[in-house]
Amino acid sequence: MKETTVLVNNKVGLHARPASLFVQAAAKYASNIQVSCQDPDTKELREANAKSILGVLTLGVFQGMEIKIHADGEDESQAVETLAELVKNNFGED
Amino acid sequence: MKRLAGIPASRGICIGPVFQFIRQELVVSECRIDDPQKEIERLDAAICTAKDQISRIYEKALTEASQADAEIFQAHKMILEDPELLSEVRKKILDGKCNAEFAMKETAQAFSDMMAAMKDEYFAARATDIMDVGNRVLRILLGVAESPSANLKSPSVIVADDLTPSDTVLLDKSLVVGFCTARGSATSHTAILARGLGIPAVAGVGDEVLHHNNNAQVILDGTNGEAILDPDEAAVKDYQQRIQTAHTIREASMKHAHEPAVTLDGRHLEVVSNIGNVEGARSSIENGAEGVGLLRTEFLYLERSSLPTEEEQFQAYKAILDVFDQLPVILRTLDVGGDKEIPYMGLAAESNSFLGQRALRLCLVRPDIFKPQLRAALRAGVGRNLKIMFPMVATASEVRAARKVMDECVLELRQEGQPFAENIEIGIMVEIPSAALVADQLAKEVDFFSIGTNDLSQYTMAADRTNPKVADLSNAFFPAVLRLIRDVISAAHQESKWVGMCGELAGEPLAAPILLGLGLDEFSMSPPMVPVVKQILRSLNAQEMQALAEQALQLETPQEIQQLVKEKVPFIAELA
Numbered sequence: 150m151k152e153t154t155v156l157v158n159n160k161v162g163l164h165a166r167p168a169s170l171f172v173q174a175a176a177k178y179a180s181n182i183q184v185s186c187q188d189p190d191t192k193e194l195r196e197a198n199a200k201s202i203l204g205v206l207t208l209g210v211f212q213g214m215e216i217k218i219h220a221d222g223e224d225e226s227q228a229v230e231t232l233a234e235l236v237k238n239n240f241g242e243d
Numbered sequence: 244m245k246r247l248a249g250i251p252a253s254r255g256i257c258i259g260p261v262f263q264f265i266r267q268e269l270v271v272s273e274c275r276i277d278d279p280q281k282e283i284e285r286l287d288a289a290i291c292t293a294k295d296q297i298s299r300i301y302e303k304a305l306t307e308a309s310q311a312d313a314e315i316f317q318a319h320k321m322i323l324e325d326p327e328l329l330s331e332v333r334k335k336i337l338d339g340k341c342n343a344e345f346a347m348k349e350t351a352q353a354f355s356d357m358m359a360a361m362k363d364e365y366f367a368a369r370a371t372d373i374m375d376v377g378n379r380v381l382r383i384l385l386g387v388a389e390s391p392s393a394n395l396k397s398p399s400v401i402v403a404d405d406l407t408p409s410d411t412v413l414l415d416k417s418l419v420v421g422f423c424t425a426r427g428s429a430t431s432h433t434a435i436l437a438r439g440l441g442i443p444a445v446a447g448v449g450d451e452v453l454h455h456n457n458n459a460q461v462i463l464d465g466t467n468g469e470a471i472l473d474p475d476e477a478a479v480k481d482y483q484q485r486i487q488t489a490h491t492i493r494e495a496s497m498k499h500a501h502e503p504a505v506t507l508d509g510r511h512l513e514v515v516s517n518i519g520n521v522e523g524a525r526s527s528i529e530n531g532a533e534g535v536g537l538l539r540t541e542f543l544y545l546e547r548s549s550l551p552t553e554e555e556q557f558q559a560y561k562a563i564l565d566v567f568d569q570l571p572v573i574l575r576t577l578d579v580g581g582d583k584e585i586p587y588m589g590l591a592a593e594s595n596s597f598l599g600q601r602a603l604r605l606c607l608v609r610p611d612i613f614k615p616q617l618r619a620a621l622r623a624g625v626g627r628n629l630k631i632m633f634p635m636v637a638t639a640s641e642v643r644a645a646r647k648v649m650d651e652c653v654l655e656l657r658q659e660g661q662p663f664a665e666n667i668e669i670g671i672m673v674e675i676p677s678a679a680l681v682a683d684q685l686a687k688e689v690d691f692f693s694i695g696t697n698d699l700s701q702y703t704m705a706a707d708r709t710n711p712k713v714a715d716l717s718n719a720f721f722p723a724v725l726r727l728i729r730d731v732i733s734a735a736h737q738e739s740k741w742v743g744m745c746g747e748l749a750g751e752p753l754a755a756p757i758l759l760g761l762g763l764d765e766f767s768m769s770p771p772m773v774p775v776v777k778q779i780l781r782s783l784n785a786q787e788m789q790a791l792a793e794q795a796l797q798l799e800t801p802q803e804i805q806q807l808v809k810e811k812v813p814f815i816a817e818l819a
Contacts, residue, residue, distance in 0.1 A: 161587045164365065176324075183735030201327035203319075203354055206369060209361070238415060 151229045152219040163210035167240040168202060171176035174235055175199040180222025182232070186210050197233065244475045249423070249448035250714055251468035254750075254769070256486050257421040257443050258479060259605030260458045262399035264406065270276065273345040279337045286332060286343040288810075289383040293779055294323055296379065315372070322376045326437065328803060329356055341804035344384045351377025365586035394763060398463050401788040402452055404680070405678030406433045417438055421463040423470050425450050428709035435770050437465070441526075441771050445470050447711045472789075496774035504777040505783040513765040514777045515571070517745055526567040526770040531777065534571035534628070536693060536767020537745035538563065540616065541579055551610065556619035564627040571628045573670065573743075573767075574620050576645075578602045578634040588612065595620050597707070602635030607644050617652045632670040637677045642688040671686045674698035678717055682734035692735050695769070696746025719748040720801030726756065729796065732762045743767055752815050753808045755779045760792030 159167055175182050182199035186208055197204030199218065201222075210216055216236070222230040247587050274283050279318035297320050304313035322328065328350060351373055358370035366371055381387075395418045405427040422444040437444035443465025455461070455472055462471040462482050470578030471478055504512045516532035518524055521541040527535065541553045543564045564572055579585060580593070580601025588609075593599035606613035618629055656663045671688075673679055674695030682692070690804065696719040701708045704718035705722050719725070728744075735742045748754045750768025753778055758766065758804075766776055791811050793806045809816040 160255060162548075165587050167549075169318070172321065193360070196794070198327050201325045202321045203325050203358075203369075204327050206366070207357060207361070 150221050151225040152217060152218070153229050153233050154215055154238045155233045156213070156215050156219045157236055158212060160212055160213050162212050162214065163205055163208060163216070168205050170202060170240050171232065171235060172202045172205055174232055175228070178220070178222070178224045178228035178231075179223045180220040182221075182228055183219045183234075184216055185219065186207065186214055186216045189214065195223075200241050244478060245450060245451075245472040247448040247470045247472065247713065249445040249468045249470060250428055250711055251423070251465055252424075252427070252446040252708065253437035253442065253444035253465045254772070255421075255441070255443035255465045256463065256482055256489065256801045257400065257419045257460045257465075258460065258474075258482055258486070259398055260611075261402050261455050262371050262395060263453065263455070263457050264401050264403035269378060269385060269387065271344045271348045271381060271385075274342045275340055276342055277340075279340055282336050282343050283333055285384065286336065286380075287345065289343070290323055290329075293376070293379045294320060296383075297323070306495055317374050318369075318372055319379075320456075322373055323380075344381055347377055347380050347384070351380075351463045353667070353676055368586075372773075400463060400744055402455065402515075403448075403462070404453065406436075420761075421434050421445075421465065423452055423461065423463055425453050433636050437548060438769055439768075441794075447709075460799040472614055482529060492773075492775060492778075493512065496778035497530075499778060499781075500529075500774035502531075503772070504780040507782070508786050510785045512759070512763075512780050513571075513743070514773055514780070515573075515765060515767045516741075516770045516773055517767050518563070518770070519567065522563050523770060524563045527773070528566060530773040532562040532770055532773045534567060534573075535563075536573055536743050536749075536765055538572055538574045540575060544577060544585055544588075550615070553615040553619045553622075556616060557622050560620055560623035564623055564629060567614050567627070568626050571630060573630045573632050573745075575632050575634055575672065576603065576616055576620075577606055580605065586818075588707050597701070603633045603641060603802060604635060607641065607648070610692060612646055612647065615654055616665075617649055618656060621652060621656060621663040621667075622661060625669060627664065629664050630668040630670060630691070632691075634672045635675065635693070635698075636671040636673075636685070637675045639681065639684050639688050642671060642685060646688075648691065659675060672698075673731050674702070674746075676703050676727060679731050680733045683737065684736045685742050686738035689740065691740055692731060694731060694742065694744040694746060695764075696724065696728070696748035697729065699746065719751075720745065720804050721806070722796050725761075725796055725804070728758075728763075729792070733772070734760060741765065750776060752776070753805050754777055756783055756788045756808055756812050756815070757804070758794050759783055759785055759790045760788030760790070760795075783812070 161167060163171060164202060183196055184199045184205065185196040187194055195208050197208050199205065203230055216230050218229050271434060297316050301316040304316060332346045332350045335341060335350060336343060347640050355370040355373040356374065358366045383548065395415055398418050398420050400421045401419050405424050421442050422433050424433050425448060427433055427446040434444055435445055443463045445465055445468050452470060452472065459473055461476060464473045501626045504514045513533055515534040515536035516527040517537040518527055518535055527609050543556055546577050561572065565626055577770035580596045580599050622627065626789055633642065636642055656678040668692055669683065670691035672695045673682065673692045678685060679699065697708060700719045701717040702734045704714040704716045704721060710727055732742045741764040744758065745767040749758065749766045750772035752775065759780060768776060795807055798804050798807060
């Protein structure tokens with residue numbers, strides 16, 4: 150089991166093209182990957198399958214929110230590292 | 244016979260049979276199945292076929308539509324690969340022992356509802372995507388034909404609630420003679436598509452048209468915004484005559500399309516076009532346009548999920564500028580606001596987006612949007628006759644602020660050693676009454692004006708042009724609007740600056756004599772109107788039209804003004 154927390158700092162957050170890129174990257178790994186965040190209003194913890202575009206979209210991650218990436222499986226370290234890197238690089242925007 | 248009033252969305256007249264474009268309601272009932280494993284195999288096969296179909300549509304959209312249209316189908320494919328959605332459908336089949344159709348429909352509906360509940364335009368669009376994808380799988384499982392539009396066998400008038408890019412990408416456009424929508428506006432996807440195809444469209448005629456029988460006759464008058472259901476013989480004859488006349492005039496004017504528009508007393512008027520893509524550019528050249536008076540750039544930003552990069556814009560502008568070589572092309576910087584669905588820009592919804600932070604107002608606070616566009620334009624303008632204009636200017640300070648950003652871009656490009664167009668002409672759209680009223684001040688800040696009559700009318704008359712109930716008032720033939728136009732032209736000429744017009748009024752045959760009389764220098768319109776307006780201008784005497792214009796501005800209503808023009812210039816009555 151591997152996990153890390155990253156700040157989402159790109160403009161649209163985890164929506165539109167960034168969300169697609171995130172899910173496509175996650176799909177390349179065999180591990181189970183979950184992504185979670187805290188609802189800014191209710192403080193409730195929300196979680197989704199990182200390989201599900203619909204799941205990731207409905208998390209509602211906007212600019213300035215932190216997400217936790219959690220992977221479990223043979224390539225867990227690689228998966229967490231790649232996804233965290235993608236977020237840190239603002240999905241290659243600007 | 245029944246006349247329905249709507250919004251004129253694309254000029255021209257057509258008569259044809261109705262084709263009701265209905266998104267099929269797929270009937271799915273729940274049944275118990277004995278062999279869930281076999282049902283899962285059916286589902287998997289259908290999903291596989293659906294993916295193939297989507298890949299083919301994606302390729303088709305890439306070549307025939309835009310990258311932005313194509314991206315919609317890329318998103319569809321990702322939904323079909325979503326593990327949460329797929330496992331939910333499988334679970335329903337295995338646990339509930341129900342048929343694949345029912346499981347698919349229920350699951351798509353549940354996911355779609357979840358998205359729709361987020362109460363945000365972006366998620367609402369995703370909800371539609373999920374239903375689109377779900378219905379595709381259902382059609383395959385049920386063995387139903389792909390799309391109703393695939394059934395279009397003969398030339399027809401497409402009648403619909405409103406049409407989306409995913410509806411129209413599959414439409415065989417060579418068989419569409421016109422569009423009539425119950426909802427929608429002059430700026431909706433259908434309207435823009437129709438103008439690009441050069442076929443008439445009437446929008447917002449109300450739900451009644453949706454209950455009209457397939458194959459029944461309908462007349463569309465896209466110029467006046469009217470649909471006539473079940474026309475009687477006299478009406479059909481009348482409109483056939485008008486189509487014939489328009490056709491004859493077009494044929495005649497096409498013969499001289501490539502000759503300049505010089506009035507009887509020797510004044511040369513520039514007749515140019517309004518375009519928004521490369522197809523429009525080619526059509527401009529065919530129709531004899533002497534350049535572009537309005538290059539809309541919104542097409543690069545709509546229906547996609549991220550800002551177009553500078554490089555992407557550079558390539559797009561260059562492709563268009565190349566078509567015109569040394570002819571002038573006026574590029575208008577981004578003109579959008581809260582009414583457009585551009586989720587990735589993060590624009591706040593505004594209670595009145597036409598009076599909100601749109602166009603230049605938005606660009607001035609968003610250098611991340613403005614600068615890449617200006618840089619791309621300046622780079623693409625090398626060796627070409629590029630001019631840049633800013634939309635939605637209300638004050639002189641806005642022009643100075645925009646110029647400052649432009650100067651920064653120039654400096655950056657120079658430091659980077661990038662080639663770019665130097666000393667290009669800068670202009671503004673005059674479309675806000677305040678700009679018209681201080682045109683003397685603004686003329687000192689710019690090289691030219693281009694009057695946007697559509698917005699100038701709706702702002703002057705305080706009448707939303709997308710609202711059928713008041714669209715009548717949003718008419719540029721009202722003397723209030725024409726007087727503002729007169730003042731703008733004379734203020735600019737005082738400063739020795741030239742004035743063009745890129746609103747719909749510039750391509751309106753009945754307006755040409757008045758605009759000529761008021762001293763307009765450049766007329767910009769949709770490409771098919773170029774030869775007609777050139778022909779009209781050639782038949783007029785500019786000096787004489789001054790008196791006509793003065794007389795027109797003393798009248799009270801658009802009808803009186805149009806009547807006066809018809810009396811004084813009888814041959815134009817034929818065209819209008």
